[in-house]
Amino acid sequence: MNRDIKxxxxxxxxxxxxxxxxEFKEQGYTQMLQAANGVEALELLVSEKPAIAILDIEMPILTGFEVIVKASQLSLPTKYIILTSHKEKGFIIRAKKLNISGYLLKDEPFSEVQNCIQSVYDGTPYFSKTFENVFQEQVAPAITKLNFLSPSERTILRLVAQQKSSKEIGELVNISYRTVQKHRTNIIEKLxxxxxxxxxxxxxxENRELLGSL
Structure with a gap:
């Protein structure tokens, strides 16, 4: 395992x-950088260009996700690993959208962190078993169901997410209240x-992160 990477x-x-x-020091890693908030992390990403960044999601000023978005816009060479306590579906969906290289939970043993770093450094994404289970059991089925919706049904669903009533939806897309209700019934059945x-x-x-892909 390469312990000279930044x-x-x-x-x-x-x-x-x-x-x-x-832990990293005891394992022989020699080029470690640290940041206590998202802005510090982003500044170090730009100035130091580490090979790998291990980011918490919830940090002051900028979240880990926001850091990754901003860093990606700068085309930095760093690969990103999320290390968090969050295993909720919304976080899993957001992580997948960002195309990150790794996602670990904070209760994982340090050996898992090392395994993740080595895999990511070698070019292979590495996700915790919990991450994979949530994605396969909750996220993937929801994505499959969304793919069965027609363009009109997707529009209705987005408007429902905005808490529009059937009457308001009908006025916005120029269809009758009865047609909106029919669409809603079809969506409920397909989902x-x-x-x-x-x-x-x-x-x-519960699935607001998924709606951004519609």
Whole structure:
């Protein structure tokens, strides 16, 4: 394993940051950078161009995701690994959209962090088992169901997500209230939801990250 690569660790929890740096030092890594917030992380990415950046999601000023977006716009060579406590579906979807190289949970052993770094450095993405399970069991099926929606149904779904009523949707897209209701019924059926008035709105709230791909 190459321990001479330059690695940036960004986390706003001092004890965790200190612990990670100590682990890396004990394992023989020689080029470690640290940041306590998103702005510091971005500045180091630009100035130092580390091979790998390990980022927490929730940091002051800029989140880990925001750092990756801004850094990607600058075409930096760094590969990004998220190290977080979050395993909710929305975070998994966002990470996939950003095409990051790795996603680990903070309760993983340090050996997993090392495995991830080596895999990412060699050009192979590395995701925790929890990440893969959430994606395969929750995200992928939802994406498949969305693909069955017609263009009109996708438009209706986006407007439902904006909390528009059927009457308002009809006025916006110039169709009758009855047609909107028919579309809603079809969407509910295709998404496999319960036929109750709030089911569709609740689904859009739980899957808001997915709606950006429609």
């Amino acid at each position: 690695i940036l660790i960004a986390d706003d929890h001092p004890m965790l940051l200190k612990g990670l740096l100590q 496999g939801l319960d036929a109750n008035p709030d089911a569709l709105l609740l689904w859009t709230k």
